Amino acid sequence: MVWYTLRRCIGALITLFFVAAVIFAGTELLPGDVATALLGRDATPKRLAQVRAQLHLDRPVGERYWEWFRGFVVGEWGYSLARPTQAIAPLLGERLWNTLWLALIAASVGIPVSILLGVVAGIHRNHVPDVVISVISLVGMSLPEFVIGSLLMLVFGVMWAILPAITIAPPNASFGQLWPSMILPATTLIIVMVAYILRMVRSSVIEVLQSEYVQMAYLKGMPLPQVIWRYAIPTALLPSINAIALTVAWLIGGVVVVETVFNYPGIGRLMTAAVGDRDLPLVQAVGIVGAAFYIGVNLCADIATLWLTPRLRTQYW
């Protein structure tokens, strides 16, 4: 078991290295280069040479990439291009905390709710509870996050005015100041998460309830709630771990739009602003952080699945 965990961790690190290369390469493909983009109309050859020397653009790509990656790992993340006095690391740090709070609330409410609804829908398949829950799931899957967010904002923030529609607290506000602003964005994320996980849990529950040992338990005379609680749910949850991990990882992407809708000071909104300003170091930094989180969550899901399914440990990789 330890050996498998170790191999998965090494694999994740290699993937992170490749992902960093992809993100770095993406911004290197800029027509012209960073210096031209930075100077814009002031781009005389002399100034271009100066900026290039300043940003070390005259060194070979491999060396630049290694410098950047090494600086990243060590903790020197450089400075933002749009606001040259702003160091990236503290800026990212405080925004990242805000986003992690949001993601934590969304995940801790969303996962139990979706499992509950999925199990209920699976048990009462094709009856009224299932139909209602499936329709809700379909609508939740089909509406983009900004639509759900805007509707929530319209109903709860404007028409009934019981929750703050947009975030007024500054980015370095503490949790105590920030939590009222988290409710609507978290609800938006929860609705979308539940719609997806619900489907997965529902189909697993249906599959398990049709298996022979569950039917045997039921025919033996075991009461249905006990059958469900002891046999159906644990088995159905196993394939859902993967879906749950994918969904938590999806939060990185979903959070970008939701934070923009509600003006919430997290890394999603930071990324949008950075892309708008074409602030390359910041875009690279947020990209790497997002990818690292994604890879980390997938790694945990992999290890959890390995731990719960001993049969998988006989495979080589």
Add this chain to the structure above:
Amino acid sequence: MKQLSFVSWVGIGLLVIHVVMALAAPWIAPYSPTAIDATQAMQPPSLLHWGGTDRFGRDIFSRVIYGGQIALVISLTSAAVAVIGGGLIGVYVAYIGGIVDDVIMRCIDALISIPSVLLLLVIVTTFGAGNGVMIAAMVLSYLPSVVRVMRATALEYIPRDFIYAARMRGEQTIDVVWNELWPNILDVLFVEFAMNASWIVLAVSGLSFLGFGVNPPTPDWGLMVNENRAMLLLAPWGILYPMGAVATLVIGLNLVSDTIAHAFGIDRSRGMPI
């Protein structure tokens, strides 16, 4: 036809309505989507303006119909390229096997490991916004997962005897892939197309909402929601009509993909659109 449930017909109907309206846009749209008329700004829906007007006086109904054109063209093109390209790569890689398989799957894993929104934003940072960039970005974001699925599907067919027989006959790799493997994976391909099309519609509208999609004044549903968001209380029709359009299109695509999956016997519940 008789076997299709009511829900499937709803999905097909929604999709047909969207396609017809997008194709017939020049004939059925009462106004030009970019025609500004300041005297008519922020009018509620009426007989004159079926969807009301936004704050520049542009007719919302016409903008929704023309926005449908853009949305459908970009989404269906990206979905088609992503799925066909992904299918070819996946099947080819599955058949070749060996070191080529390993290398390409590592690259695909690296691409999948970047959340698609972040990848889209990185591409937009580098290349700017616009239709072509969006199509390329969508293809790059959704092609890797299609490759994975198609490779897994093809791997189920490769050990079979008829592939072995084709190789013994002396057929070239490309002939085996095209004549033997490709027709067998087509059903999964169609389901993947419908699923990815619905996700790409969501992603395109999300990207336009952030301001990195089509350039204004070209109408796009996401962009319309963004523009009209400021007047949410005064003029909610500005966001309700494009929202309804996006929702019905994606619901239609989801229901159609469910129908196709059900008809081919494929399990569709796979998880988040990453």
